Amino acid sequence: MESFVTKASASAQPLKNADELIDSVETFIFDCDGVIWKGDKLIDGVPETLDMLRSKGKRLVFVTNNSTKSRKQYGKKFETLGLTVTEEEIFASSFAAAAYLKSIDFPKDKKVYVVGEDGILKELELAGFQYLGGPEDGGKKIELKPGFLMEHDKDVGAVVVGFDRYFNYYKVQYGTLCIRENPGCLFIATNRDAVTHLTDAQEWAAYVMCISILGGGSMVGAFVGSTQREPLVVGKPSTFMMDYLANKFGIQKSQICMVGDRLDTDILFGQNGGCKTLLVLSGVTSLSMLQSPNNSIQPDFYTNKISDFLSLKAAAV
Amino acid sequence: MESFVTKASASAQPLKNADELIDSVETFIFDCDGVIWKGDKLIDGVPETLDMLRSKGKRLVFVTNNSTKSRKQYGKKFETLGLTVTEEEIFASSFAAAAYLKSIDFPKDKKVYVVGEDGILKELELAGFQYLGGPEDGGKKIELKPGFLMEHDKDVGAVVVGFDRYFNYYKVQYGTLCIRENPGCLFIATNRDAVTHLTDAQEWAAYVMCISILGGGSMVGAFVGSTQREPLVVGKPSTFMMDYLANKFGIQKSQICMVGDRLDTDILFGQNGGCKTLLVLSGVTSLSMLQSPNNSIQPDFYTNKISDFLSLKAAAV
Numbered sequence: 001m002e003s004f005v006t007k008a009s010a011s012a013q014p015l016k017n018a019d020e021l022i023d024s025v026e027t028f029i030f031d032c033d034g035v036i037w038k039g040d041k042l043i044d045g046v047p048e049t050l051d052m053l054r055s056k057g058k059r060l061v062f063v064t065n066n067s068t069k070s071r072k073q074y075g076k077k078f079e080t081l082g083l084t085v086t087e088e089e090i091f092a093s094s095f096a097a098a099a100y101l102k103s104i105d106f107p108k109d110k111k112v113y114v115v116g117e118d119g120i121l122k123e124l125e126l127a128g129f130q131y132l133g134g135p136e137d138g139g140k141k142i143e144l145k146p147g148f149l150m151e152h153d154k155d156v157g158a159v160v161v162g163f164d165r166y167f168n169y170y171k172v173q174y175g176t177l178c179i180r181e182n183p184g185c186l187f188i189a190t191n192r193d194a195v196t197h198l199t200d201a202q203e204w205a206a207y208v209m210c211i212s213i214l215g216g217g218s219m220v221g222a223f224v225g226s227t228q229r230e231p232l233v234v235g236k237p238s239t240f241m242m243d244y245l246a247n248k249f250g251i252q253k254s255q256i257c258m259v260g261d262r263l264d265t266d267i268l269f270g271q272n273g274g275c276k277t278l279l280v281l282s283g284v285t286s287l288s289m290l291q292s293p294n295n296s297i298q299p300d301f302y303t304n305k306i307s308d309f310l311s312l313k314a315a316a317v
Numbered sequence: 318m319e320s321f322v323t324k325a326s327a328s329a330q331p332l333k334n335a336d337e338l339i340d341s342v343e344t345f346i347f348d349c350d351g352v353i354w355k356g357d358k359l360i361d362g363v364p365e366t367l368d369m370l371r372s373k374g375k376r377l378v379f380v381t382n383n384s385t386k387s388r389k390q391y392g393k394k395f396e397t398l399g400l401t402v403t404e405e406e407i408f409a410s411s412f413a414a415a416a417y418l419k420s421i422d423f424p425k426d427k428k429v430y431v432v433g434e435d436g437i438l439k440e441l442e443l444a445g446f447q448y449l450g451g452p453e454d455g456g457k458k459i460e461l462k463p464g465f466l467m468e469h470d471k472d473v474g475a476v477v478v479g480f481d482r483y484f485n486y487y488k489v490q491y492g493t494l495c496i497r498e499n500p501g502c503l504f505i506a507t508n509r510d511a512v513t514h515l516t517d518a519q520e521w522a523a524y525v526m527c528i529s530i531l532g533g534g535s536m537v538g539a540f541v542g543s544t545q546r547e548p549l550v551v552g553k554p555s556t557f558m559m560d561y562l563a564n565k566f567g568i569q570k571s572q573i574c575m576v577g578d579r580l581d582t583d584i585l586f587g588q589n590g591g592c593k594t595l596l597v598l599s600g601v602t603s604l605s606m607l608q609s610p611n612n613s614i615q616p617d618f619y620t621n622k623i624s625d626f627l628s629l630k631a632a633a634v
Binding site for chain 1: 459481482483484485486489490493509511512530531532534535536537538539540541542543544545
């Protein structure tokens, strides 16, 4: 696993003066699950809060480690919930994988082997990269019998691994061959989350009931075991997306506030990137978890939900 | 990954006086692949060498990280090759998993969930443990759709993970639920080898051609990713098998010589256990690999093959 240095910080403060925070930053990065919505339900007051922030000229960015959907597919989810969000405001780890390959000028005559779902394929296609694997390898099997010799494509220059419910031996074997035997082949992970965030109401229910659903970390772990290499992670809490945003829009990282419901991904992601951080208690983290002596990750501020921006603002007037 | 402290050792010496080594130890532990056989072929001079060692009253033990076969099934392999070896002399990591559970008095009313092949099931059965999973879960699928809720057996008290060519999402999800949600559930790995040792002639051919075939490390890695826990490893290079042997037979570890063809599993295993170590060059390690400045693992001695025990003995007379 990567290790990140967590900045030594004092205990998180309850957010009291929202205006002060809002005025001090140019961009808000929001995690989605537990911040904007829970499953198929918007969290109270989200549309009004986003409208208020936009009216103040703030840039809004929505990030998710879920790689199963593309930006476009996420856009539809926002639309369904009645939120107007452009594709450019959405940073899913599927997009991050393609953006990373673009950022390093990954050659267009090389191919990407995908262990993951449709979102990654869609983003690679949009970015103009050639790929193979993905869902179509879900039914493939290997028979380790005499005479067996697995051929692999020598033009694969990167293996991208994300959450994949059709994960199997074949895919790990194929991707491992590429990583181990194609000179310079990259090993890229969309994320290493132990449990996944699924956005369906039932799945969310299962999730908050602590019925752990495997995350991308499991698929990535299989490759770490077989290749004995560490992946380059493009999703949270790696800072790639933050660096990309700062670079693309010319934002100072101290002018960004990361808002999320999870300490070990969202808040750590913000802190790794040198941003301000706000924990909302509308998702998986409770106040007692935040204040537990076992927790070493302290955001700058915490509050119940993002619509507190409205009430705390009103109170301050 | 576990980290083991490698004892600082001088460069390996070529074995010159086999009698001196033989006289100084009571037990020889042999790795099998690359030491006793390659695929379906015995390595030259092995039967005579084993006979000589037995005639001198040496205890012989054969270890393998391969968990796909039980001791009994390995016994047949030895028999087919014309070697007389008793089941008690064979320590496969399948057996080690069952022996470990016995050693900690794992309750007989608890169950073991198996991600692995037939060898593990057979050994658990012989040891009197209840198990589920294994090959029969190879065809199972999960649909992460609304309404999905995976039930798991609350009586599973240990998950044993080894090489499994029918590895799939279902098994990782099931085992992860047990590890994360059953209080005290153990996470046991037969081994973490990145590539596997298969004993079939064709597979061995593929292996030496550096066509990497996934090892147990890949299956274990998936669980490390999903549970964020480290497994208890019972195979090489963990010292469990060595401790078990020393304990069972009352042997001083300094009275054991570990003979193997791999530096990072066999020789490290011997060194971790405080044994003498002999590298044979009849498997995957060449003299130049041993003497490379990049290699930090130095056995006490090295020689071409175990039958050098006979010629070096003759020369010494």
